[in-house]
Amino acid sequence: xxxxxxxxxxxxxxxxxxxxxxxxxxxxxxxxxxxxxxxxxxxxxxxxxxxxxxxxxxxxxxxxxxxxxxxxxxxxxxxxxxxxxxxxxxxxxxxxxxxxxxxxxxxxxxxxxxxxxxxxxxxxxxxxxxxxxxxxxxxxxxxxxxxxxxxxxxxxxxxxxxxxxxxxxxxxxxxxxxxxxxxxxxxxxxxxxxxxxxxxxxxxxxxx
Ligand SMILES: C[S@@+](CC[C@H](N)C(=O)[O-])C[C@H]1O[C@@H](n2cnc3c(N)ncnc32)[C@H](O)[C@@H]1O
Numbered sequence: 001x002x003x004x005x006x007x008x009x010x011x012x013x014x015x016x017x018x019x020x021x022x023x024x025x026x027x028x029x030x031x032x033x034x035x036x037x038x039x040x041x042x043x044x045x046x047x048x049x050x051x052x053x054x055x056x057x058x059x060x061x062x063x064x065x066x067x068x069x070x071x072x073x074x075x076x077x078x079x080x081x082x083x084x085x086x087x088x089x090x091x092x093x094x095x096x097x098x099x100x101x102x103x104x105x106x107x108x109x110x111x112x113x114x115x116x117x118x119x120x121x122x123x124x125x126x127x128x129x130x131x132x133x134x135x136x137x138x139x140x141x142x143x144x145x146x147x148x149x150x151x152x153x154x155x156x157x158x159x160x161x162x163x164x165x166x167x168x169x170x171x172x173x174x175x176x177x178x179x180x181x182x183x184x185x186x187x188x189x190x191x192x193x194x195x196x197x198x199x200x201x202x203x204x205x206x207x208x
Pocket of ligand 1: 028029030053054055056057058059060061080081082083084085086088111112113114134135136137
């Protein structure tokens with residue numbers, strides 16, 4: 001189906017819905033339509049390398065990886081028990097093991113994505129065709145992730161581009177919309193289901 005988006009480009013969402021449940025069995029972190037549309041835009045690039053920063057249980061990581069050809073490489077970065085997270089380390093490890101058993105090449109980095117040590121490890125594993133930044137949603141967090149990881153990636157997706165007001169705890173706000181409004185350009189894609197308080201923005205290096 002054709003979907004217009006406020007930034008300007010059109011994308012074709014013909015990616016079939018495939019998972020009613022998350023692999024962790026927990027509440028999905030994404031709206032199904034937005035997730036499927038993001039994957040649809042991703043697969044147009046014929047990617048074989050994927051970076052996800054902020055994976056929680058690994059549900060989206062699993063869905064994106066299993067949309068890529070077997071043998072593709074995925075790098076998962078997460079700091080369990082941090083903002084917008086919880087005690088998810090064992091689930092994420094299980095997800096990674098399941099993907100490896102299916103024939104994917106997987107690296108799991110447990111650490112703060114903003115630390116130089118993590119950035120250096122990810123750099124040594126890059127570059128990446130596609131990425132999703134979904135970790136620290138505070139302004140300095142998402143800005144730091146974008147500055148560290150976008151040079152390694154052709155296409156960078158952001159979750160929660162309409163997430164104004166969603167709090168993790170007192171005084172901690174989703175500030176992705178503010179950062180997104182600063183970097184979006186006419187070839188970016190916005191995927192926002194009607195009434196969504198999340199939304200996904202996809203930034204591309206090309207034709208800036
Ligand atoms: C919104 S959840 C990710 C949801 C996941 N992408 C999905 O769609 O299922 C955010 C995750 O990022 C982690 N996180 C928060 N700040 C982080 C940081 N600075 N570095 C790495 N991970 C971080 C949290 O612990 C949590 O697991």
